Amino acid sequence: MFIFSYWFSRLVAADPGRKRFKTASKATISVITAVVIMLIVLKAAGSSQITAAILSGVIGLMGILVVNDETTKAKKVTTVLVAISSAVSLGIGSFLSQYGQAENIFLVLLVFLSFYLQKFGIRYFSLSMVAFMSFYFASILHVTFSQLPWLLAGVIVGACCAFIYNFVIFKDRPANVLRSSMKSFHIQVNLVLDLIIELIQKKQIEPAQIKQYNRNIKKLAEYARVASEELGNTDPHDIWPGVTAEQMRLYVFDTVMLLQTYSPAIRKLSELKAFNHFDIQQVLLKLVESIREAEVLNENPTHSLTDAAQHLQELRQKLSELEPQDERYKDWLYLIRRIETISNHVIDEAYELQQAIVKQEKQPQKEAEEKEDDESKKEEKGLKPSTKKSIQAVITAVATLVFGSFLSPSHQYWALLAGYLVLLGTETIGSTFVKAVQRSVGTLLGAAVGFVVASYVSPGILEVTLLFICVFMAFYFFPITYSFMSFWITMMLAFMYDMLLGGISESLLLARVLDTVVGVGIGLAVSALVFPKKTRDKITDTSVEYVVALKEFVHTYLHRFTNQYAFANLADKGMELEKKLKQLHVDSDPIIKGFVGRSRLQQFLTVFTAINYYAKHLVASSTRNEAFYKEAEFHGVVKEVEEKVASNFTQLEKALRGERGTYVYTLEDVRQKIEQSLDYFDTSVQSRNLQHLQLLHNIYYVWKINQSVVHLAKELGAEEISNED
Numbered sequence: 001m002f003i004f005s006y007w008f009s010r011l012v013a014a015d016p017g018r019k020r021f022k023t024a025s026k027a028t029i030s031v032i033t034a035v036v037i038m039l040i041v042l043k044a045a046g047s048s049q050i051t052a053a054i055l056s057g058v059i060g061l062m063g064i065l066v067v068n069d070e071t072t073k074a075k076k077v078t079t080v081l082v083a084i085s086s087a088v089s090l091g092i093g094s095f096l097s098q099y100g101q102a103e104n105i106f107l108v109l110l111v112f113l114s115f116y117l118q119k120f121g122i123r124y125f126s127l128s129m130v131a132f133m134s135f136y137f138a139s140i141l142h143v144t145f146s147q148l149p150w151l152l153a154g155v156i157v158g159a160c161c162a163f164i165y166n167f168v169i170f171k172d173r174p175a176n177v178l179r180s181s182m183k184s185f186h187i188q189v190n191l192v193l194d195l196i197i198e199l200i201q202k203k204q205i206e207p208a209q210i211k212q213y214n215r216n217i218k219k220l221a222e223y224a225r226v227a228s229e230e231l232g233n234t235d236p237h238d239i240w241p242g243v244t245a246e247q248m249r250l251y252v253f254d255t256v257m258l259l260q261t262y263s264p265a266i267r268k269l270s271e272l273k274a275f276n277h278f279d280i281q282q283v284l285l286k287l288v289e290s291i292r293e294a295e296v297l298n299e300n301p302t303h304s305l306t307d308a309a310q311h312l313q314e315l316r317q318k319l320s321e322l323e324p325q326d327e328r329y330k331d332w333l334y335l336i337r338r339i340e341t342i343s344n345h346v347i348d349e350a351y352e353l354q355q356a357i358v359k360q361e362k363q364p365q366k367e368a369e370e371k372e373d374d375e376s377k378k379e380e381k382g383l384k385p386s387t388k389k390s391i392q393a394v395i396t397a398v399a400t401l402v403f404g405s406f407l408s409p410s411h412q413y414w415a416l417l418a419g420y421l422v423l424l425g426t427e428t429i430g431s432t433f434v435k436a437v438q439r440s441v442g443t444l445l446g447a448a449v450g451f452v453v454a455s456y457v458s459p460g461i462l463e464v465t466l467l468f469i470c471v472f473m474a475f476y477f478f479p480i481t482y483s484f485m486s487f488w489i490t491m492m493l494a495f496m497y498d499m500l501l502g503g504i505s506e507s508l509l510l511a512r513v514l515d516t517v518v519g520v521g522i523g524l525a526v527s528a529l530v531f532p533k534k535t536r537d538k539i540t541d542t543s544v545e546y547v548v549a550l551k552e553f554v555h556t557y558l559h560r561f562t563n564q565y566a567f568a569n570l571a572d573k574g575m576e577l578e579k580k581l582k583q584l585h586v587d588s589d590p591i592i593k594g595f596v597g598r599s600r601l602q603q604f605l606t607v608f609t610a611i612n613y614y615a616k617h618l619v620a621s622s623t624r625n626e627a628f629y630k631e632a633e634f635h636g637v638v639k640e641v642e643e644k645v646a647s648n649f650t651q652l653e654k655a656l657r658g659e660r661g662t663y664v665y666t667l668e669d670v671r672q673k674i675e676q677s678l679d680y681f682d683t684s685v686q687s688r689n690l691q692h693l694q695l696l697h698n699i700y701y702v703w704k705i706n707q708s709v710v711h712l713a714k715e716l717g718a719e720e721i722s723n724e725d
Contacts (some may be wrong), residue, residue, distance in 0.1 A: 019177065024476035026170045027064045032468055034060030034161040038154050049150045054496075055137055056154035056161075059086055062133060063162025065475065066126040072172060078123050079166065082130050083159035087152050089131040093138030094148050103139055104401055107413075110135055111397040111420055115390035132420075139413055174234040181227045182297060185252065188220045192259045193292040199266050200275065200285055213263055221578065224256045228575045240297055242356035249571040250619075251296070251349040257616050258346045262288075265335045274332040283318055284336075287311040287343060296350045297357070305351050312347060315340055385427075388531040393423050396526045400519050407518060408511045418443075418519025423527065430535030430590025432527040435482055436520035442486025443516040447509040449487075450494025457495075467495040538587050539601070543656050546580040546608065547709075550615065551649035553577060554702060557618050558642040561698070562635045570619045581612045604712065611708045614701040641670060641699060648709050655716035662718040664710045671703055 038053035063082050069075045089110070096103040114128035134155075137143075143151060195213050199205055231245045275281040290308035319336055383391075396419040404415035422439055426432040457463045474488035490512070497508060527533075553573045584605070591601050644665045651662045714720055 020476050020479055022170060023064070024472045024474075026165045027061050027475050028468055028472040030060040030064050030158075030161045030165045031057040031471055033165075034154075034158040037157050037161070041153070041157075042150070047150060049147060051143075051147070052150040052154040054154075055134075055151055056158040058133065058137060059083070059130075059155050059158025060161040061158075061471070062130050063159050064166060066129050067162075067166065068122050068126065072167065074123070076163070076167060078126055079159060079163050081123070081127055082162075083155050085127040085131045086134040086155045086159075089134040090138050090143065090148065090151055090155065093135045094143045094145050097138070097142055097144065103135075107132070107135055107139060107416070108394055108397045108401070111416075112390045112394045115393045115423075116386055118389075119384060119386040136413060136417065174230070175239050178227070178230040178234045178236065179239055181223070181230045182248075185220075185223045185227050185255075186296075188216065188223050189255055189259065190292055192216045192220055193288055196259070196262050196266065196288050197285060197292075199263075199270070200281060200288065202270070205267055205270050210263075210267065217260060217263065220256060220259060224252050225575065225578060225582070227252055228572075240353070240357050242358075243297075243353055244356075246571070247349070247353055247356065249575065251346070251353055253571045253574055253616070253619055254342070254345045254349050257619070258291075258342045260613070260616070261338060261342045265339050269332055269335055272332045274335070279318055280315075280336065283311060283315045284339070287315060291343070291346065294350060296353055305347055305354065308343075308347050309351075312340065312343055315343075383531070389423065392526050392530050393420065395530055396420070396423060396523045399522045399526070403518055403522065404515060408515055414512060414515035415519035415522070418516040419523035419526075420519075422520040422523040426527070428533045428535040428538045428587070428590070429524075429528045430538075431587075432524050434590050436524045438481065438483035439486045439520050440517050442483040443490045444513050446487040446490025447494060447513050450491040451506065451509050453491070454494050454498040463495050463499060467492055467499075470495065535587070535590050539584065539591075540656055540658075542580065542584045542587050543604075543608070544653050546577070546584055547649055547653050547656065549573070549577055549580055550611065550705070551646060553615060554618070554645055554649075554705065555642060558638055558645075558699075558702065561638045574616055574619045577612055577615055581608060584608060604715075607708050607712055611705055614704040614708070617701040637670075638699075641667065641702065644670070645702065645706050645709075648706060648713065651718055652709050652713045652716075655713045655718050660717065662713060662716075663721050664713045664718050665706075666710060666720055667703070667706055 034056040035053050038056040039050075042049060042053060059082070063079055067075050067078045067082065069078050092106060093103060096106055110128060110132040114125060114132050117124035117128050138151075192213070195209070195216060199209060199213070202209070228249055231248055236243045236245055236248050269275060287308065290305075290311050294305045294308055296305070315336070319333065319340065397416055400415040400419040401413075404413065408414060418439065422432060422436050426435055453466070454463070457466065470488045470492035474485045474492065477484035477488070493512070494509065553570070556573065557570060588601055588605060592605075644667055648664045651664050655662045710718075710720060
């Protein structure tokens with residue numbers, strides 16, 4: 001029963017905000033409606049031009065998928081322009097079809113524009129993409145002027161369907177997306193808490209359980225990022241009156257930190273036989289269960305956080321009863337304290353949210369200080385990335401047209417489309433290679449399965465139904481893996497060819513697969529030879545971006561201790577670091593999946609992941625609200641640490657870029673000086689000692705971050721020096 005409940009919850013939470021489902025549903029229904037309407041119109045008019053119905057479906061699909069402007073008003077304008085772009089492209093295509101190579105030249109021009117115009121905004125890319133696909137459609141079907149009126153009617157119908165489904169029936173409701181995202185987040189939180197309860201109850205933890213836990217933690221981090229992004233689009237006060245985006249982000253962040261802290265702590269406690277102490281085990285179980293049952297965003301919760309707070313107090317009481325000097329307890333008491341500290345943060349944040357909802361008073365939002373982005377003002381030397389990419393696309397287009405005309409004279413544009421798509425959205429040779437492999441494998445499997453299924457299914461309602469299912473599945477899985485999308489798209493084409501051609505042959509599908517392999521191969525070769533962007537160069541750029549963001553993050557954290565009025569939205573900055581780390585993993589993926597140099601890169605990624613973990617603990621600091629130290633001597637210490645750590649970040653940036661002569665400070669002498677200056681036995685300075693202990697606690701993870709930075713820099717050739725040097 002537990003397994004069924006687990007997988008049901010996993011299915012419900014798998015699509016945070018139900019974005020993929022909504023997009024795939026809109027696209028599928030828009031295609032169906034556009035095709036059906038055009039078929040009805042064509043039948044009523046006595047026309048047999050089924051290509052108009054197919055084009056109508058294509059525009060209905062693209063009107064959903066390629067319109068990605070920032071505002072609803074801009075999206076509406078782009079949707080109208082999509083119809084105009086398609087109509088103009090069809091008109092030019094029908095005109096040029098009688099002039100031999102002229103249509104190939106125009107097709108290459110459209111390929112160039114679709115990449116080059118991206119630098120002016122997403123709308124220009126969308127219009128160029130639609131123009132390219134419309135001209136591509138006109139070229140492969142050899143559209144003539146006599147067919148043009150019905151095709152234009154299909155464009156209008158498709159654009160109208162896309163408009164209606166995008167802005168009337170399935171119009172954007174950011175509040176619903178945020179609510180659904182938080183629901184997915186809480187479902188995943190409860191799944192992880194269930195696993196934690198199971199770990200606490202087990203006398204011996206199995207490796208399989210740890211793997212399952214880690215997989216769920218990764219999912220939770222992804223859901224947290226989605227929820228954080230939605231908080232940037234929607235004011236949570238509109239859904240939960242009284243709640244601010246800052247409160248919600250901090251709650252989400254603390255919850256993820258809690259669950260990431262639980263796993264290693266509980267594993268270590270289990271190894272140290274801490275759960276043989278029955279009282280500790282039972283109190284921890286009660287604490288976790290009460291956190292799981294708490295309904296944080298419910299105005300009238302049936303389970304309040306009071307129980308969680310009471311069990312937390314019980315845990316503190318048990319801790320006070322255990323003597324740290326006792327050999328039986330000294331090795332694991334600190335782990336319990338770590339769990340107690342972060343649990344306290346989560347309960348406090350959850351309680352603040354509940355109280356805000358009950359009071360329903362809108363809190364003023366704090367605004368972070370805006371800094372000028374100097375990087376954006378720097379002019380890039382040489383050709384811009386969009387220009388380089390467009391030149392790559394043109395060379396690929398010309399080469400695929402030449403090879404395509406030899407391979408498949410009747411389908412010479414298949415190779416062009418494959419080469420075009422494999423370059424789209426890729427920045428490096430490695431990412432292009434991964435996409436090329438995914439598309440080739442997806443196309444091969446899709447062609448094989450599509451051929452088998454189409455041979456057993458007669459043209460009719462069932463085959464049409466399967467075709468639309470393929471459309472839905474392709475765009476539902478697209479954000480997850482490109483190979484899945486290629487698989488379903490190829491299956492869809494198999495069904496479409498079967499219906500249009502009255503049957504499908506092995507030679508046709510073999511030609512489709514061969515053209516795809518040739519197209520992606522040419523695209524990959526061009527990306528490797530023309531303005532190549534090495535994967536390692538991209539990894540370096542992303543690593544430097546992460547270090548720059550981390551430098552600002554640590555500066556913001558430490559600055560609060562010497563500036564009484566400093567504001568630090570560390571939760572937001574922590575989420576930004578999380579995104580940059582994720583991008584670093586994405587950029588590294590082509591090498592990690594390969595063989596050459598992946599071991600060293602994996603070590604670097606491990607260190608960056610550890611740094612990110614330590615940075616999260618800075619957000620979870622127990623003094624996040626009141627951190628200012630009045631003692632002047634503490635100011636000097638903090639400023640010295642801040643300056644040296646900032647210098648280390650700068651040196652690491654240089655080392656990552658391959659500069660020589662870099663150096664880093666270990667700061668061990670500064671740390672020893674701070675720790676040794678604490679006088680435990682002088683009761684006359686008890687207040688000062690308390691602040692001193694608090695300072696040691698607050699900068700502990702700064703030391704950990706600095707140690708990791710020093711390690712990375714030394715691996716890259718930096719010299720290690722002490723503070724005195």
